[in-house]
Amino acid sequence: MPLLLKKPSALPGFKWALGYVVLYLLLLVLIPLGGLFFKSATLGWAGWWHALLTARVLAAFEVSFGTALAAALINGLAGLPLAWFLCRYEFPGRRLLDALIDLPFAMPTAVAGITLATLFVPQGWAGRLLAPLGITVAYTRLGITLALVFIGLPFVVRSLQPVIEELDPAVEEAASGLGASWWGAFWRVIFPELGPALLTGFSLAFARCVGEYGSVVFIAGNMPMRTEIVPLLIITKLEQYDYAGATALGSAMLMASFILLLAINHLQARLQRSTQ
């Protein structure tokens, strides 16, 4: 153990905590995830690609990544003004509104799913208003995107809020002292400061949306080739006992998430360095 410790500590429990944490991680996370990759390896390189390169699978990846990207972009566009509004203005109910931002985190995804589906079917409260305009939300990609916007919203707002709160007023003062209008100061001085946090929020929302299942399946319609997301296709393959297909899809999806996670960590590390 002294081999691992870089600096002796006056506090006890290193061995026990390390043993417990590593064992727990191994049993619950690493061995099960390793099992997925082991199972993929047994498919062989050709088998893995064979399972992935079908029209239906590629269409599902397009739906999942396309709608997640659209939703994360909308979250970025809506999240910035929303976070700004919550941080910079005082109004009755501000605390309540601020707390409600986390509703999509706390709301079970199945509940969000049936609720959004019921709201946006053509007879629903919102669908009824959109139907005369010729807009169909339920059972289309628009519906999937809408559910993902709901799920991704807190990520952008919560990434931005602490940065907006800690903006140095001296910088804004200096900008207007030099003759900048409010908009000039915002775009030239404030927006660049918020950029990294906005990007972090966007990537977190995107990562969550790509794998989202519960809030999407009810509103998606789940038509193969058109509104079928990857997580649903994995479940369909499992139900058809196509374990090879499910394994290949699962490992491809997992690798995509890991690459995203690495990118986010890299981004956050850079963000921390730039604010220090």
Next chain:
Amino acid sequence: MPFLTSRSSTSYSAPAPGWLGWSLAAASFAFLGLFLALPLALIATEALAKGGRAYLAAISSPDSVAALRLTLISAGIAVPLNTSFGVAAAWLVTKFEFRGRGLLLSLIDLPFSVSPVISGLIFVLLFGLQGLLGPWMLAHGLRIIYAPAGIILATLFVTFPFVARELIPVMESLGSEEEEAARVLGASGWQVFWRVTLPNIKWGLFYGIILCNARAMGEFGAVSVVSGHIRGQTNTLPLHVEILYNDYSFGAAFACASLLALLALVTLGLKSFIEWRGRGASLEGRP
């Protein structure tokens, strides 16, 4: 007092245009109304559409009660286990400097970046009949997939990072001086933890536990894969909501969903309370 006032911290900078505040307010309220208020109103309306008696009948039907029971059992097992892990991991990561610390931190966050469906899939591939350990388990008469054990495992996996993630920044900012002082004064390891660390981290710990619990009770994708949807046996409350909805029993589906929505609102309420408490504590300063 005007309805809307700018909280801009300085009077020396150019003021934001007045219409900006009002349009931000209008856009924010419209957006949040659509995404937050309307869904909550719909859940309440649909759940009570057929009256209070039908509502009570829906949530007290044997299948609903069995689903609620399984949800409570799996959260009752997953939350304490993950809390113990979270405390141990936070202690390890914040009190010691060791090789592999960065790797450990990323591994703790790992389940957050895994799709819920994949979180279920990995256990099917391990313990299912076609799985790596499937034949061995069949020979020994053990069942995990399509059984409550699988639901508990999947719940453990998806809720695994919550407590650790909340505690690590809290313990990092507190430092180790108080614990070291207690040690020098002769306290044992457990005494240090119970009398010094725990009182300092209790709000952060509580925060992590309620978030972990909300996810444990509300998880859908991961448990859906391992459950097999056997009514009365392997259905959790979110899975029961799905089945009722797909059976076109919308009233009953929303009645059960209202329980979960209530859980979400209670979680948010507690979360705000802790944030408010935490702010109060930091203003008072520690003695």
